[in-house]
Structures are given as structure tokens and as C-alpha cells.
Amino acid sequence: MSKNINSEKGMGFIIGASSVGTLIEWYDFYIFGMLATIISKQFFPEDSGTSALLSTLAIFAAGFIVRPFGALVFGRLGDMIGRKHTFLLTLVLMGGSTFCIGLVPGFKTIGWAAPILVLILRLVQGLALGGEYGGAATYVAEHAPAHRRGYWTSWIQTTATLGLFLALGIILLIRNMQGVDTFASEWGGWRYPFWISLLLVIVSIVIRMRMSESPMFAKVKEEGKTSVNPLKESFGHRANFKMVLLALFGAVMGQGVIWYTGQFYAQTFIENICKINFTESRNILMIAILFATPFFVVFGALSDKIGRKWIMLLGMLLGICTYFPIYKSFIKWTDPANKRELVDLSKTTVGAAIAHVDATDKKKMLVSTQYDTVYTDGAKFTYTKVDTIHFAATYAGNTAAIGYIIANKDNPATMDTVLVKTKVAAGALLPDGVTYAIIETKSAKPGVVIEKTLDNNTYWWIVFLIFIQVVYVTMVYGPMAAFLVELFPTKIRYTSMSLPYHIGNGVFGGLVPFLGTLIVEFTKTTANPTGDPLAGLWYPVGVAILCLIIGTIYLRNKIDTNVMD
Amino acid sequence: MLLAPSIIIFLFWQAAEKIGHATEATKANVTLQWSIILIIFLPISIGLAIFGYYAWKGYYEHLPESSSEITDY
Numbered sequence: 001m002s003k004n005i006n007s008e009k010g011m012g013f014i015i016g017a018s019s020v021g022t023l024i025e026w027y028d029f030y031i032f033g034m035l036a037t038i039i040s041k042q043f044f045p046e047d048s049g050t051s052a053l054l055s056t057l058a059i060f061a062a063g064f065i066v067r068p069f070g071a072l073v074f075g076r077l078g079d080m081i082g083r084k085h086t087f088l089l090t091l092v093l094m095g096g097s098t099f100c101i102g103l104v105p106g107f108k109t110i111g112w113a114a115p116i117l118v119l120i121l122r123l124v125q126g127l128a129l130g131g132e133y134g135g136a137a138t139y140v141a142e143h144a145p146a147h148r149r150g151y152w153t154s155w156i157q158t159t160a161t162l163g164l165f166l167a168l169g170i171i172l173l174i175r176n177m178q179g180v181d182t183f184a185s186e187w188g189g190w191r192y193p194f195w196i197s198l199l200l201v202i203v204s205i206v207i208r209m210r211m212s213e214s215p216m217f218a219k220v221k222e223e224g225k226t227s228v229n230p231l232k233e234s235f236g237h238r239a240n241f242k243m244v245l246l247a248l249f250g251a252v253m254g255q256g257v258i259w260y261t262g263q264f265y266a267q268t269f270i271e272n273i274c275k276i277n278f279t280e281s282r283n284i285l286m287i288a289i290l291f292a293t294p295f296f297v298v299f300g301a302l303s304d305k306i307g308r309k310w311i312m313l314l315g316m317l318l319g320i321c322t323y324f325p326i327y328k329s330f331i332k333w334t335d336p337a338n339k340r341e342l343v344d345l346s347k348t349t350v351g352a353a354i355a356h357v358d359a360t361d362k363k364k365m366l367v368s369t370q371y372d373t374v375y376t377d378g379a380k381f382t383y384t385k386v387d388t389i390h391f392a393a394t395y396a397g398n399t400a401a402i403g404y405i406i407a408n409k410d411n412p413a414t415m416d417t418v419l420v421k422t423k424v425a426a427g428a429l430l431p432d433g434v435t436y437a438i439i440e441t442k443s444a445k446p447g448v449v450i451e452k453t454l455d456n457n458t459y460w461w462i463v464f465l466i467f468i469q470v471v472y473v474t475m476v477y478g479p480m481a482a483f484l485v486e487l488f489p490t491k492i493r494y495t496s497m498s499l500p501y502h503i504g505n506g507v508f509g510g511l512v513p514f515l516g517t518l519i520v521e522f523t524k525t526t527a528n529p530t531g532d533p534l535a536g537l538w539y540p541v542g543v544a545i546l547c548l549i550i551g552t553i554y555l556r557n558k559i560d561t562n563v564m565d
Numbered sequence: 566m567l568l569a570p571s572i573i574i575f576l577f578w579q580a581a582e583k584i585g586h587a588t589e590a591t592k593a594n595v596t597l598q599w600s601i602i603l604i605i606f607l608p609i610s611i612g613l614a615i616f617g618y619y620a621w622k623g624y625y626e627h628l629p630e631s632s633s634e635i636t637d638y
Binding site for chain 1: 568583598601602605609612613615616619620624625628
């Protein structure tokens with residue numbers, strides 16, 4: 001063993017075997033989030049208030065909230081029976097639950113059993129992830145030579161970002177191959193990423209079976225010094241508990257919000273606030289991640305030379321100082337009001353209006369019109385407006401029989417008013433004595449869906465600004481595993497480092513998109529119906545400021561060379 | 566140490582205000598959202614208060630130089 005762990009080749013195998021499993025766990029965890037929109041439609045009833053409750057609970061919170069509990073359960077196991085067997089178990093649980101999510105029939109088929117099953121499986125995913133990371137990071141750190149611990153553990157740190165990259169890539173690939181409608185259907189392509197997980201997990205299990213137990217844990221076990229009650233020893237004694245609190249409030253809490261702002265909130269923001277289209281917003285993130293990922297290793301290696309503390313805190317400081325200008329730029333660059341380029345009238349079109357009777361409310365007809373505004377720089381902003389026409393009586397005919405006349409051509413720039421004369425064909429069931437009805441309606445507030453395809457210049461500027469944010473992520477996260485490992489003793493390391501990590505990363509970080517969106521909602525008023533789109537940044541910035549202050553005052557920059565205890 | 570109770574008061578105040586202002590249609594959803602937020606952040610705030618207490622008492626003035634110093638059990 002000692003021969004193996006002292007050689008680059010031996011460490012390469014340990015890193016590779018640990019990282020593949022961890023990467024797959026992150027992939028499993030993220031595909032759920034990436035497919036949240038489709039999942040909520042498949043597993044929850046449409047147009048139901050309860051559906052909103054359950055989907056909110058399931059999609060935004062459940063998986064993240066249970067991660068600290070997974071850390072406690074599997075951390076305890078890892079400190080009692082060993083690292084290797086514990087993270088093998090978490091891998092099986094994660095792979096199994098992910099695969100099963102892909103097998104659950106939709107709400108249309110099994111009703112309420114669908115969201116309940118998905119929720120349970122999502123909880124298992126969260127528990128498994130809670131146990132996985134601490135095990136893998138501990139395992140690698142306990143093999144790594146002291147002077148290169150930051151470098152070697154930084155490879156494990158790349159897996160969360162690469163898992164996200166893999167999830168994005170596979171989803172985009174299948175979606176582009178299948179087409180949007182087939183992909184989103186009940187048994188469509190959105191299930192494939194869940195099924196693919198099984199294959200990945202089997203490969204990973206085979207690799208991990210060949211691994212040996214951590215030499216440090218093996219030594220502790222041989223000497224009969226393993227912990228009898230890791231939870232009590234980690235959190236029941238002030239000397240260790242104070243370090244758990246310091247790790248959480250002085251480092252991991254800030255790291256979590258920087259991580260999820262740079263990689264998740266950024267994507268949510270450019271898609272939902274800036275309205276950049278589905279494929280483009282994900283491509284932007286993927287390119288940024290691809291170029292920034294090597295910096296995990298750069299900062300991990302640097303931390304072996306200059307210490308972990310200041311690299312992590314500098315990442316937080318940069319985030320605090322630059323988030324508002326960066327997100328302000330996103331809005332400015334994608335706002336048509338700021339475009340200096342002319343509208344290319346030869347390519348700007350107003351599509352034919354398409355009308356159909358609402359499936360659930362037969363008194364309503366929906367008329368949608370698509371406006372493509374193309375600019376001379378190549379940017380294309382598509383507005384799809386849906387007006388609602390109200391019938392005087394319930395319509396019992398078929399949609400194909402409806403005739404309609406657009407009374408006036410709308411102005412694509414304003415799209416303010418639609419006057420529609422709707423002529424219902426003969427044979428339609430209308431109030432007695434009426435063979436056709438002319439309904440004039442002014443839709444005061446039509447639903448408008450905006451989707452933007454960026455011009456080349458803006459596209460690459462946004463890639464660059466997200467790349468910058470992912471570099472911040474690499475600064476706070478690259479040295480993190482080595483930092484945490486060095487903070488706690490071997491016999492209770494798995495438990496002690498897992499809990500602050502999953503509260504900081506999973507809870508503080510994982511809730512960034514949800515709380516950020518919620519804060520923006522709070523700023524909406526009747527006078528300002530769109531609210532302040534930048535207000536959501538106050539949550540990550542506030543948490544990062546608090547963490548930066550605590551970390552600056554209380555953390556030590558010393559590298560602990562002796563973790564063999 | 567004082568920050569933690571401030572956060573707790575702020576969270577309860579915000580929760581009461583937002584739930585109070587919610588319409589009938591959104592009340593259940595807003596209540597659930599704030600219940601989740603409170604359930605998550607109350608224990609964390611208590612942890613922050615304990616951290617503040619430790620810091621106030623000076624327990625962080627000397628951080629352990631080796632792991633043997635933090636195994637006082």
C-alpha cells in the first residue's frame with residue numbers, strides 16, 4: 001500500500017476511482033434539477049394549487065435539506081466500518097434511486113403515487129450524496145502526501161462541476177436528437193439520463209471494489225481506536241464542535257453560496273430574467289465550466305504552497321464585489337431597449353395567429369402569435385403572445401372548426417392591443433338562436449413569452465462573465481477538501497467534515513436559486529410589477545460577507561501536515 | 566452572538582408579514598415556503614449563536630495545532 005500511495009500512478013488510480021464515483025453522484029443529483037420543469041409537469045397534476053406546493057417542496061428543497069442527515073448517517077458509518085464500504089453503499093443508493101426515478105410512471109398513469117414516489121427517491125438521492133462526498137474527500141486526502149494534499153484533493157473537487165457539465169451535456173444531446181415534444185412526453189427522452197445512471201454506477205462500483213481501505217483508517221482500526229460513537233465525539237464535545245462551527249460559518253457557508261451563484265443562479269438568471277433561450281443558456285454555462293474547471297487543480301496546488309485560507313476568502317471577496325456589476329451587465333446586454341443595432345426588417349416577421357379552445361375551460365379560446373424581431377448584428381428576439389378570448393357560452397365543437405379574423409395587424413414593437421373578431425363555425429354549440437358569434441375583446445394583459453437568441457459578441461461576453469464566476473467557485477472550492485480534512489482527527493473525520501460541508505454547500509448554497517427568486521418576488525409591487533431583478537443577489541452576497549468576516553478573523557492559514565492521527 | 570437572535574426575529578417578522586399579505590389563492594404556498602425557511606434556518610441560527618458565544622468566551626483565540634488537542638473526550 002505504501003508503495004502505491006507514494007507513487008503518482010498509485011495516487012492516479014485512487015483519484016480516478018474515487019472521482020468517477022463522486023462525479024456520477026453529482027450527475028445523478030443534478031439531472032433532477034436540470035429537468036425540474038419537465039419533472040414537475042410529468043409527476044404533478046396540472047393547474048392545481050397542491051401541485052405547486054409539492055413541486056416546490058420536492059424540487060427546490062427536499063434533496064438539499066436531507067443532505068446533512070445523509071452526512072450524519074453515512075459519516076457515522078464511515079468512521080465506524082470504514083471509508084471504502086460506506087461510499088460504495090452511497091453509490092449504490094444514489095444509482096438505484098436515480099434509475100428508479102426514470103421508471104416511475106407519470107401522474108396521468110398512477111396519480112398521486114407518482115409525486116410521492118419521486119419525492120421518496122429524491123430524499124434517498126439527497127441522503128446518499130450527503131454520505132458520498134465526505135467519504136471520497138477523506139479517502140483521497142488520507143492517501144495523499146502531506147505536501148500535495150491540496151493538489152490531489154482538488155481533483156475530487158472538480159467532480160461536482162464536471163457532474164453538472166455531464167448532466168447538461170447528456171440532456172442537451174438527447175433533447176436535440178429527439179426534438180422538444182418527444183423529449184418532454186411521458187416516456188420520452190428526459191428519462192434516458194436517469195437510466196444512463198445505472199450503467200455509470202455499475203462501472204464505478206466495479207472500479208471501487210478494487211480499492212483498498214484508507215491507510216490511516218486501517219491503522220486506526222488495527223490499533224482498535226475507531227470511534228464507538230462518532231456523532232457524540234464530533235458534536236458532543238466542545239473542542240471538536242467549535243471546529244465544526246468554525247468550518248461552517250468561517251468557510252463552507254460562503255463557499256456554498258459562491259458555488260451555487262456562479263453555476264446555478266447564473267443559469268437561472270440568464271434564462272428566466274434575461275430570457276436567453278433554453279439551449280443557448282445551457283451552452284453558455286457548459287463552455288464557461290469547461291474552461292474554468294482546470295482552475296480547481298491550479299488553486300488546490302497553490303494552496304499547498306501559500307495555505308488554504310486566503311485563496312478561499314479571496315474568492316468570496318471577489319464574488320461580493322463583482323456580482324452586482326456582472327448581473328447588471330447581463331440585464332443591460334439582453335435588454336432590447338439598449339440595442340443600438342437596427343432591426344433587420346427583411347428578417348423580422350409576424351407569424352400567423354394560431355387559435356385553439358382551451359382544453360380545460362371550453363369558454364376560453366387562446367390565440368397565439370409569434371413575432372420574430374431580428375437585429376442587424378444577428379440577435380433574434382422571439383415574442384410569443386397568447387391572448388385569451390372569452391366565449392359567451394361553453395363551446396362544444398372542435399378547434400378545427402373555429403374561424404377567426406385578426407382585425408388589426410399588431411405592431412411587433414409594442415404588441416399592446418389585439419382586436420380579434422372570432423367567428424365560430426356553424427354547428428358549434430352556442431346560445432339558442434345564434435349560429436355564429438362575433439366576439440370583440442381587448443386583451444389588456446396578454447401572456448408574452450420571450451425567448452432571445454444572442455448575437456455573437458454578447459454571447460461570448462456572457463460566457464466570459466460566467467467563466468469569471470466559475471473561477472471564483474474554483475478558488476473557494478478547490479482547496480476546501482484539504483482544508484476540512486486537516487481540521488478534524490482521523491477517527492471522527494468523516495462525520496465531522498461531512499455535516500458542515502452539507503449544511504454549507506447543500507443548504508446555504510443549494511437554496512440560492514430558490515431564495516434568490518423568492519427575494520425578487522418580494523420586490524414586486526403594483527407600481528413595479530417586474531420587481532428588482534438584482535435583489536436576489538443580496539442573499540448570497542450577505543452570506544458571503546458574514547463568512548468572509550468570520551473566516552478572516554478566526555481561520556488559520558497554517559497547513560496541517562500531520563493528519564495521521 | 567447578537568446576530569443570531571436578530572436573524573431569528575427578522576425571519577419570523579418576514580414570515581408573518583408575507584403570510585399576512587398573501588392572497589387566499591397563494592396563502593398555503595407562501596405558508597409552506599416560509600415554514601421550510603424557518604425549519605432550515607432556525608437551527609442554523611442557533612448554531613451561529615453558539616459560535617458567537619464560543620468566540621465571545623475566547624475559545625477561538627487558540628486553535629489546535631494538532632488533532633490531539635481537539636480530542637478532549
